[in-house]
Each structure stands twice: as structure tokens, then as C-alpha cells.
Amino acid sequence: MPMLEIQGLNKAFGGLRAINGLELHVDEGEVVSVIGPNGAGKTTFFNLVTGMETPDEGSIVFDGQDVVGLRPNQILKLGMARTFQNVRLFPAMTVLENVMVGQHSRTKAGLFGAVFKTPSQRREEVEIEERAKEVLSFFGTRLAGYRHDQLSMVLSYANRRRLEIARAMATGPRLLLLDEPTAGMNPRETIELTELIGRLRSEKGYTIVLIEHDMQVVRNVSDRVVVLDHGVKLTEGSYDEVSSNEKVIEAYLGRPAELGA
Amino acid sequence: MVLVAATGMVATFQPRLVIDPIVPLGILFLYLLAFAFGWMAGQPPATLEGYEPATAGSRNVLAGALAGLLGGLCLGLLLIAITVFDLRGVFINMSPELAEILGFGLPVAAAVFVIAVASAFMGALGAGVHLLSRRVRRALIGALTAVIVFSVLTDLFGQLFAGLSLEPVIDFLYTGRGGALTIIGSVVIFGAFIVLFWWMEGRDSTLRQRVQAMPKGQRSRWQIGAALIILVILYFVPRIMGPFVSQILVTAGIYLLMALGLNIVVGYAGLLDLGYVAFFAVGAYTTAILTSPQSPAFNPEISVLASLPFVMVAAAIAGILVATPVIRMRGDYLAIVTLGFGEIARILLNSEWLAPVFGGAQGITNIPDLQIGPLTFSTPQDYFYPIFLFVLLAAYVTFALQKSRWGRAWMAMREDESVAEAMGVNIVTAKLSAFVVGAILASFGGSLFAAQIGSVFPHTFDIVVSITVLVIIIVGGMGSVPGVTLGALVLIVLPNLLREFSEYQFLFYGVLLIVMMLKRPEGFIPSKRRAQELHTEELSQDAWLEIYGEKGQAEQVPEGAV
Numbered sequence: 039m040p041m042l043e044i045q046g047l048n049k050a051f052g053g054l055r056a057i058n059g060l061e062l063h064v065d066e067g068e069v070v071s072v073i074g075p076n077g078a079g080k081t082t083f084f085n086l087v088t089g090m091e092t093p094d095e096g097s098i099v100f101d102g103q104d105v106v107g108l109r110p111n112q113i114l115k116l117g118m119a120r121t122f123q124n125v126r127l128f129p130a131m132t133v134l135e136n137v138m139v140g141q142h143s144r145t146k147a148g149l150f151g152a153v154f155k156t157p158s159q160r161r162e163e164v165e166i167e168e169r170a171k172e173v174l175s176f177f178g179t180r181l182a183g184y185r186h187d188q189l190s191m192v193l194s195y196a197n198r199r200r201l202e203i204a205r206a207m208a209t210g211p212r213l214l215l216l217d218e219p220t221a222g223m224n225p226r227e228t229i230e231l232t233e234l235i236g237r238l239r240s241e242k243g244y245t246i247v248l249i250e251h252d253m254q255v256v257r258n259v260s261d262r263v264v265v266l267d268h269g270v271k272l273t274e275g276s277y278d279e280v281s282s283n284e285k286v287i288e289a290y291l292g293r294p295a296e297l298g299a
Numbered sequence: 300m301v302l303v304a305a306t307g308m309v310a311t312f313q314p315r316l317v318i319d320p321i322v323p324l325g326i327l328f329l330y331l332l333a334f335a336f337g338w339m340a341g342q343p344p345a346t347l348e349g350y351e352p353a354t355a356g357s358r359n360v361l362a363g364a365l366a367g368l369l370g371g372l373c374l375g376l377l378l379i380a381i382t383v384f385d386l387r388g389v390f391i392n393m394s395p396e397l398a399e400i401l402g403f404g405l406p407v408a409a410a411v412f413v414i415a416v417a418s419a420f421m422g423a424l425g426a427g428v429h430l431l432s433r434r435v436r437r438a439l440i441g442a443l444t445a446v447i448v449f450s451v452l453t454d455l456f457g458q459l460f461a462g463l464s465l466e467p468v469i470d471f472l473y474t475g476r477g478g479a480l481t482i483i484g485s486v487v488i489f490g491a492f493i494v495l496f497w498w499m500e501g502r503d504s505t506l507r508q509r510v511q512a513m514p515k516g517q518r519s520r521w522q523i524g525a526a527l528i529i530l531v532i533l534y535f536v537p538r539i540m541g542p543f544v545s546q547i548l549v550t551a552g553i554y555l556l557m558a559l560g561l562n563i564v565v566g567y568a569g570l571l572d573l574g575y576v577a578f579f580a581v582g583a584y585t586t587a588i589l590t591s592p593q594s595p596a597f598n599p600e601i602s603v604l605a606s607l608p609f610v611m612v613a614a615a616i617a618g619i620l621v622a623t624p625v626i627r628m629r630g631d632y633l634a635i636v637t638l639g640f641g642e643i644a645r646i647l648l649n650s651e652w653l654a655p656v657f658g659g660a661q662g663i664t665n666i667p668d669l670q671i672g673p674l675t676f677s678t679p680q681d682y683f684y685p686i687f688l689f690v691l692l693a694a695y696v697t698f699a700l701q702k703s704r705w706g707r708a709w710m711a712m713r714e715d716e717s718v719a720e721a722m723g724v725n726i727v728t729a730k731l732s733a734f735v736v737g738a739i740l741a742s743f744g745g746s747l748f749a750a751q752i753g754s755v756f757p758h759t760f761d762i763v764v765s766i767t768v769l770v771i772i773i774v775g776g777m778g779s780v781p782g783v784t785l786g787a788l789v790l791i792v793l794p795n796l797l798r799e800f801s802e803y804q805f806l807f808y809g810v811l812l813i814v815m816m817l818k819r820p821e822g823f824i825p826s827k828r829r830a831q832e833l834h835t836e837e838l839s840q841d842a843w844l845e846i847y848g849e850k851g852q853a854e855q856v857p858e859g860a861v
Contacts, residue, residue: 088721114723128714131707138704139711143723145704149732152703153696163703209723 039102041066041213041245042087042118047096049079049086049269056082058269060096064213069239069246071256073280074266075289080249081123083266084215088120089113100213115143119211121202123218123249129191133181136190136201137170140208173208176242177234196227203234207242214238216248220255228252235259253281265289327447333370333418337363337425360426367422368415375411382407434500442492449488450480455544455796462539533687537680546679547795549751552686553744555787557764558771559693559780560740565769566778566826567706568733569713570625571634573765574641577621578614578738580648580760582745585613587663587755588656594663603669603750607743614742618735626727629716641765649757662756669750682751689747693740694780700736709733767791770808774815776822785823 040063047060056079064070072080085091087098089110098105105113119140128136145166151159174181177200185193190201199219206214219235220228232255238244250256256263256277263280265272267289273280280286405413428436449456453473460468472484480488510521537545557579564572588594589606621640625633648657657663669676669685676682700706708729711719720726749755767790775786794804815822 090717090721109725110717110721111723111725114721120721122718126715126718128711128718130714131710135707135710139707139719139724140722142704142708142711143725147704149700149705149736152705153699155699159703166704205722 040064041101042247043097043099044087045097045099047083047086047098048094049082049091050094055269057086057093060266060269060271062264062271062274064245064247066212066245067239067243068261069235069248069259071260071263072247072249072266073251073256073263074272077268078266079269080266081217082269084120084217084249087113088118088215111143114209114211117210117212118215119206119209119213120215121199121206121217121219123221125195125198125202127190127198127201127205130189132187133174133190133193133201134167134170134186137173137204137208138166140173140205141166141169141210144210170208173204176207176237177204196223196231199223199231200234203238207238207244212245214244214246216246218249218251220250220252228255231255232258257281329374330417330421333367333421334425336366336370337422338428339366339425359429360423363426364419364423367425368419370422371415371418374418375414378410378414379407434497437500438493438496441496442489445492446480446485446488450485452796453479455540458541458544459539462541537683542679544796545683547792549679549682549686550795551787551791552683552690553748554768554771554791555690555784556686556693556744556747557741557768558775558783558787559690559697560737560744561768562772562778562780562783563697563700563709563740564733564737566772567701567713568709568729570730570733571630571637572621572734572737573634573638573762573769574621574644575637575737575741575768576760576762576764577641577644578617578741579745579748579764580644580757581614581617581738582610582742583749583755583760584648584657584663584745585610585742586746586749587666590750591663591666593665594658600667603667603746604671607746610742610746611739614738615735617742618738619731621738622731622734626730638762638765641762645757645760645762648760657757660757662754664754666749666753666755668753669747676750679751682747686747689743693743694784696736696740697780705729705732770812772822774811774822776825778826779822779824782822782824782826789823 042062042064044060044062047057047062048055049057058079060079060083072083074080082091086093087100087105089105089108089112093106096106100113100116100118103116105116105118108116128139131139145162147156147159147162150156171186174186180197180200181204185197190198193201199222203214203216203219206216216235220231223231235246235248235255236259239246246259248259260277262274263277264274265280265283265286272285272289273283275283428440431439449472457469457473460466472480472488474481510518513521537548540548557575560578561572561575564570564575586603586606589609590600590603592600594600621637625636628636647653649660650657651659653659654661669682671685676685700709708719708724711722711724712726712729716726719729771786771790772783773786774790775784776782790808794801794807797804800807
């Protein structure tokens with residue numbers, strides 16, 4: 039049974055059909071890239087899956103449970119976490135706090151415990167902090183040490199993207215949805231991030247869906263590529279299959295020469 | 300200056316002498332403004348990295364003099380206008396007496412000349428201050444301020460010295476209890492403070508450095524020691540200062556309690572609540588109904604202390620009632636709705652319809668005093684202690700929550716509600732809990748207020764209370780407990796001590812707010828993160844671009860856009 043199964047998904051904004059009859063499945067342990075020209079409906083697809091928007095029609099089944107109609111925090115708790123295309127951290131909170139917030143739905147200390155500092159609350163607080171540090175250590179020295187107490191807004195652009203991934207990891211997901219993780223990064227940083235995505239799967243065992251424009255990254259990390267255009271799935275398959283598909287080249291990739299290496 | 304003169308401040312302040320008999324307050328205030336103009340005009344430009352720091356010179360003085368002159372000329376024009384036309388029909392304060400004061404009793408032409416020259420002189424002085432070395436400048440300005448403070452707060456100092464049984468000091472410094480400073484007194488104060496500031500220069504920061512350099516154990520011992528000393532001083536404050544000052548402190552304490560509560564709602568959770576007074580009213584009325592034999596609805600009576608758990612429950616219910624309809628609202632909409640709630644509460648309390656419960660416009664009287672065991676609290680001095688205790692409690696709750704799962708959830712919600720939700724924060728419970736915690740703190744304030752005053756009336760719970768509390772946390776520093784405390788002291792204690800100028804209280808509030816927003820938008824003592832948030836642009840241009848560029852982008856791009 040696939041981990042995520044989407045059937046007959048429809049979403050319209052006024053007259054614009056952002057998602058039109060989308061069918062998609064993601065198996066456990068896969069890395070699936072979603073590509074498509076601007077306005078193809080990629081981010082809307084993420085918003086629908088994570089509950090930030092409600093679909094007009096269709097079903098989204100995660101782990102055997104229909105998530106349509108659930109609040110984003112409920113869906114997150116089922117084990118699906120995302121990052122955002124235009125990095126949306128909590129700017130006036132520290133790096134560590136950003137990651138600690140990610141664990142909100144996995145912890146349960148009540149207001150009473152927080153005010154009176156009950157033993158269980160203290161224990162949980164220590165665990166939250168340790169887990170946050172552990173998640174950050176996944177990024178090597180990038181987000182370690184003194185960076186823990188820096189406000190997230192002073193981070194460099196690439197580090198903000200890393201921190202967003204860390205925050206998503208801290209929520210304890212099984213499926214990670216990464217929205218253009220390499221947007222705005224320089225080539226070196228892009229290579230680093232490509233490796234990181236590989237490690238996310240091999241070391242942490244996440245299933246990953248990512249939206250990506252950089253074809254190098256798509257080729258290097260994905261098991262399967264799904265092409266969207268105008269809310270419709272054009273085709274799917276391995277990178278080589280997709281990149282040689284006439285329709286895709288026409289709609290999105292332009293001339294074959296642009297496929298690059 | 301014209302504005303100040305026109306509002307009648309000068310004429311009102313004139314009879315009040317700062318130093319008997321030579322310096323009246325009205326004129327001093329006016330020319331202090333010229334001084335301030337000069338100071339601003341003569342300020343050397345900010346030093347940029349890599350440039351020679353600008354040295355202050357005659358040019359700065361000239362600029363100051365010009366600024367003063369400009370102010371003086373405007374004032375002169377006003378004087379001419381008053382003398383030539385009768386403006387009283389339009390501006391009620393522009394009386395011949397004002398002309399008399401402004402012109403020093405001289406004929407108009409001479410008076411205008413004198414005013415212009417005097418203002419220019421004060422302006423030049425203000426600018427000239429920048430020429431002095433830092434140490435001299437600080438000592439001079441500090442000592443001058445001290446003289447003015449001693450004079451303006453004559454009641455406070457009179458009370459202080461009387462409380463310490465130092466009546467001779469009063470006779471020496473002042474022309475009588477509540478009077479102006481004597482010439483000798485002001486000279487002594489000026490001299491003493493010059494010496495003090497001269498000596499202090501550099502020492503305050505070395506002390507701080509030394510404390511910071513201490514090993515952790517020693518430092519915390521020092522801090523505990525300092526806290527104990529402060530506690531002991533606070534213990535004696537109401538005894539020494541007497542009922543008048545104690546009453547002011549009690550009022551400030553109640554406002555502080557509310558401000559700490561609102562700080563959680565606005566400062567942490569980012570929910571702008573303009574109807575906060577409603578929770579204060581809930582606390583006051585719950586106590587009143589449960590304890591007063593005059594309360595129409597509820598008998599038998601219980602003690603004030605026993606009413607506190609009920610107050611808590613009532614406030615929590617009120618918090619949930621207000622929060623439920625606004626769960627899906629953000630920003631401005633939320634503010635407007637809560638504003639409505641505040642008014643609804645007041646009108647309900649005032650209504651004939653609910654008069655059988657709340658007593659209508661007559662309110663509820665005969666609320667007994669707070670009793671804890673054998674102790675009965677009746678005077679303002681007595682109430683200082685329980686209120687102080689509750690403020691400590693509120694401060695503790697604030698700190699405890701800030702470093703908890705809930706505090707983080709609130710902050711995340713403040714930063715970006717939809718992302719917080721996507722990261723697992725349950726927005727519904729987060730909002731409800733913020734409102735409930737805020738409501739409970741405010742209701743304790745209300746409860747103590749009712750017990751202390753002994754009666755509650757609907758008109759007390761006016762929108763102005765909500766606004767004042769909000770101003771306290773904005774001016775003090777949102778999200779920072781010391782900041783909010785200082786804000787309450789400045790905005791509640793000062794106006795009450797300066798009751799003789801109460802006519803202009805809100806004018807000063809307004810000026811203070813404008814100046815604060817321009818010069819120090821993060822408040823007096825901001826929380827660290829907020830200071831950084833508002834001043835990153837000064838740290839680096841890039842950061843500025845990124846923050847504001849991104850914020851703008853995030854707002855413009857609708858959720859659905861790809």
C-alpha cells in the first residue's frame with residue numbers, strides 16, 4: 039500500500055483550476071520530485087496535502103487515513119511535515135527555539151505543568167532541547183554551537199533553508215515535503231543540499247516529496263519524477279523517461295539542449 | 300513653543316516656582332524647549348565606520364542658536380498676535396496674562412527682542428553642550444535634571460524626608476512642605492549631583508563588568524543579595540512614604556499586574572486585545588458580588604481571599620468567551636472585536652437589565668477588606684504587600700511560560716500563524732490559553748482593586764484603562780518584564796505624583812509615545828529579541844533587505860500561488 043495516495047484531486051481559485059483531477063501516489067522510502075513550469079500548481083498541491091488549503095474534490099489518503107478536512111496541525115501529527123518555498127521561519131525566535139517549536143505536537147506538558155515546573159514537564163523540556171540539538175547536529179557545524187542562540191533572522195539564506203528542514207525534521211515525520219529546497223542557493227550550496235537530501239533518506243529513512251526547478255538536483259535525488267502543468271499531471275516516470283518525453287519538453291523544459299548535462 | 304504657550308501650560312505653570320523666588324516653571328519649561336531644540340540641531344552627525352568622527356565646533360553652536368532663534372521668533376509672533384488681536388474667542392488660553400508672562404512685562408517690541416535673544420542663547424547653550432567632554436556634559440545635565448526633579452517632585456521628597464524624620468532637610472531645601480526649592484537648596488542639590496555624576500562616570504559600567512566577570516556561583520550569590528536588599532527597601536517603602544505615595548504605588552501595582560497579563564496576550568502571543576479592561580472588571584465584580592453584603596444577587600458572603608478561586612474560574616470563562624469567536628481572526632480584526640467586547644462588558648455592568656446582579660450604575664459597595672488569617676488589610680500601605688506579591692507571581696508566571704512549550708507556541712503563532720499551525724501548533728488551544736492566562740492575571744488585579752477601594756462602579760472600567768495598559772507595555776518594552784515594570788512606574792506613578800499638572804497628562808502621554816516610537820520603538824527596556832528585531836537594519840543592510848523584502852513578499856503572494 040502506498041504511503042500517500044491521492045485521487046481525483048481538484049482545487050480552483052475562482053476561475054483558475056489550480057489542480058485538476060490529480061492522481062498521485064508515493065511509496066514508502068521513495069524520493070519523488072514534482073516539477074513543472076511556474077503556475078503549474080506545485081505549491082498548491084503541497085498546501086492541499088498539508089491541510090493549509092482544503093480541496094474542492096478528491097481524496098488524500100496518508101497511511102491509510104483520509105486527511106481531507108483535518109487541520110494542518112492534525113495532519114502534521116500523522117507524520118507529514120513540510121518546508122516553504124519562500125522560507126517561513128519564526129524570525130524573532132532563536133535557531134534552537136525554531137526547532138523546539140517543531141516538537142510541539144509530539145509533547146504534551148500542560149499550562150499547569152509549565153507554570154509549576156512539575157518534574158514531568160522539566161523532563162520533557164530537557165528532552166525537547168536535546169532532541170532539537172540532535173536534529174541540528176545533522177547539519178554538521180552549519181547550525182551548531184553559538185548558532186543555537188542566534189535569532190533565525192540573522193542567518194544566511196542557505197542556513198535558513200537548512201533550519202526549515204531541521205524544524206520539519208523535529209516534528210517527527212515519516213514523509214517530508216520540501217518546497218524548492220535549493221531555490222536561491224549558489225551551485226556549491228546546491229550540491230551540498232543534494233547530498234543532504236540523499237542523507238535524509240539513507241540515514242533518517244524519510245520518504246521525500248520535493249518540488250524543484252534545478253534539473254541537476256532532480257536527476258541526482260529522485261527515484262521518480264512527476265510533471266505538472268496547469269494542474270494536470272503530464273506524465274511521470276524516471277528522470278530519463280520524463281526528460282525525453284515530448285510533451286514535457288514542449289510544456290516545460292523548452293529545447294532539449296537546455297536539459298543540460 | 301507656541302503650541303505649549305497656546306495650550307495654556309505656561310500660564311498654569313507660572314505661579315509654580317522651581318527655585319523661589321527667581322525661576323518660575325512656566326518660563327523655564329518654555330526655554331528648556333529652546334534648549335532642547337538647540338541640542339537636537341547641534342547634535343554631531345552619527346559617526347560612520349571608516350570616517351573621522353565629526354568634531355563639534357562653532358558650527359554646531361550656530362545651528363543650535365538658529366534653532367532657538369526660530370522658536371523664539373515664533374513665540375514673538377505669538378506675543379504680537381496676542382497684543383494686537385484679541386484671540387481669546389478662538390484660543391481660550393491666549394489671555395493678556397500670557398502676554399504679560401511671555402513679555403516679562405516689557406513693551407511688545409522690546410519683549411520680542413528679548414525673547415528672540417534669550418531663545419537663541421538657550422539654543423546655543425543646548426548645542427554648546429556637545430562641545431564639552433562627555434564627563435562634564437553628563438555631570439552638568441544630570442545635576443540640572445536633578446534640580447528640576449527635586450523641585451517638581453516636591454511632594455514626594457517632602458514625604459520621604461518626613462518619613463525618615465529628617466524635617467530639617469525639608470526646611471533647608473524647600474520653602475515649606477510641597478513648596479518650591481530655595482536658592483541655597485537648589486545650589487546644594489546642583490553641587491551634590493555634579494559631584495555624584497562626576498564620580499559615577501565610568502564606575503557604573505565597571506561594576507557591571509565586574510559582576511559579569513564573576514564565576515557563576517558568586518554572581519548568583521551577588522544577585523540574590525541584591526534582590527534581598529531591594530526586598531528589604533521595598534518592605535519599608537510604604538511605611539516611610541505614607542498613604543499618599545503608597546496609594547499611588549498600589550494603583551501602579553494593579554496596572555502592572557494587568558500589564559504583565561496583557562504582555563502575555565499581546566507581547567508573546569501577538570493577539571492585540573483592546574478590550575482587556577473587561578477581564579479586570581470580571582475580577583472586580585466577581586469579588587464584589589461574592590463578598591459584599593450589599594451585592595443584590597448573592598448571599599451569603601465569603602471573604603475576599605476565598606473569592607480568589609472563583610475569580611480565577613470566572614476570568615478563565617470570560618477569557619474563553621472572548622477568545623472563541625476570535626479564533627480565526629488576525630491582526631486588526633481581532634483588535635476591533637476585542638474593543639467591542641470591552642465596551643459590551645462595561646455596558647452590561649451599567650445596564651438596568653442586569654442591575655439585580657451588578658447593581659447598575661450604583662455599582663456594588665461595602666466590599667470588605669482583604670483578610671489573611673489574623674491580618675486585615677485596610678490602608679494603602681497594607682495593600683502594597685499583597686499587590687506586590689501578586690506582581691511577583693505574575694512575573695514568575697511570565698518567565699516560567701516563556702521558557703516552556705506554551706511560550707514557544709505563542710511566539711510561533713505571533714511570528715506566523717499559518718506556519719505555526721503547519722508545524723503542529725494547535726492554534727485554537729494556543730489562543731484560548733493565552734487569553735485565559737491574561738484574563739486570570741488581570742482579574743486578580745481587579746479583585747484586589749475591588750477589595751482596596753471597597754466598591755465597584757461600571758464607569759471605572761473604561762476603554763481608557765485598556766489603552767493605558769497597552770501604552771505601558773509598548774513604552775516599557777513588549778515582552779520584557781523589567782520593561783513593563785518601568786513602563787507602569789513612568790506612566791502611572793509619575794502622573795500621579797505630578798497631579799498639579801494633571802490637566803496635561805494625556806498631552807504628555809502623546810508626546811512621550813511619539814518620541815518613543817521615533818527614537819526607541821522597542822521600549823525602555825526591550826526584550827533582547829525585540830531589540831534585535833527592530834534594529835537589525837542598523838546592523839547590516841543585507842539583513843534589512845532580507846527581512847523586509849521577505850515579509851513583503853510573504854504578504855503579497857497568496858497562499859495558492861505557485
